[in-house]
Amino acid sequence: KQWYQRRVRGFSNYKTMYYLLILPLLLTTVSTDTLILDSNPPPSSCPRTCVGRTPASNYTWQDLGSGLLQVTVDMRECNFTSIPVVTTSLTGLFMVSYVTGSSAPLGVTKEWLQVALRGYVATSGFKDVYGEPTLEDAVSYRWAVNWSATGYVTDC
Numbered sequence: 001k002q003w004y005q006r007r008v009r010g011f012s013n014y015k016t017m018y019y020l021l022i023l024p025l026l027l028t029t030v031s032t033d034t035l036i037l038d039s040n041p042p043p044s045s046c047p048r049t050c051v052g053r054t055p056a057s058n059y060t061w062q063d064l065g066s067g068l069l070q071v072t073v074d075m076r077e078c079n080f081t082s083i084p085v086v087t088t089s090l091t092g093l094f095m096v097s098y099v100t101g102s103s104a105p106l107g108v109t110k111e112w113l114q115v116a117l118r119g120y121v122a123t124s125g126f127k128d129v130y131g132e133p134t135l136e137d138a139v140s141y142r143w144a145v146n147w148s149a150t151g152y153v154t155d156c
Contacts, residue, residue, distance in 0.1 A: 036150060042081050046156035050078035050149050056092065056142035064116075067132020070106065071145050073113040080110040084151025088115050092143035095120070099133055102145065115145050 036047050054060045054071050062070045078084070090102030101118040108114075117133045137143070 036085065036152070038152075042152050042154075045081060045152040045154055047150060048078065048080070048153045050075060050080075050084075050151075052147055053091070054145045054147075056144040057139065060144070061135055061138040063135040067119055067134075069117040069133050069135065069138055071115050073115070073145065073147055074111070075113055075149055076111045078149060078151070079153050079155055080149070080151040081154055082152055083108055083110050084149035086113055087148045088113070089146045090115075090117070090143055091146055092138075092141045094141045095133075095137065096141070096143065099143075108149075110151065113147060113149065115147075117143075 052073065052075075054073060060071050062072075064070055075084070086105050086108050088103055088105055090096045090099055096102070098120045099117050100121055101116050104115075106114040106116040117138075119132050
């Protein structure tokens with residue numbers, strides 16, 4: 001019986017020690033630091049990073065013909081006051097590594113972002129991959145664009 005009581009008391013001490021070690025970590029505020037290297041930042045503004053992903057559906061992509069697929073991202077909810085710095089990538093089930101244009105935004109404003117896919121690039125793994133991406137490819141392979149935009153806002 002004494003061994004059992006010591007074991008329970010020992011567990012109690014471990015539990016107390018656990019809370020003493022973990023509680024400060026839970027109460028610690030996480031701070032982030034965003035620095036935008038801009039020679040002419042807007043006055044009275046704060047940096048903001050806004051991220052998202054387009055839905056993987058046929059309503060997202062527009063077929064502009066000549067093998068050009070385009071997607072438009074609405075960034076109005078980010079409330080940027082100027083054109084942000086944007087990074088994009090293509091995600092999906094298949095062929096994303098062979099499509100050109102996914103990391104080169106076609107047009108960026110403070111409210112919209114456009115990405116255009118232009119063609120397939122043959123690699124050592126898929127030497128016979130040529131041609132142009134189609135709307136059917138985008139839908140069946142569930143292509144979506146991941147995007148990240150960092151810019152200035154006034155609602156700090």
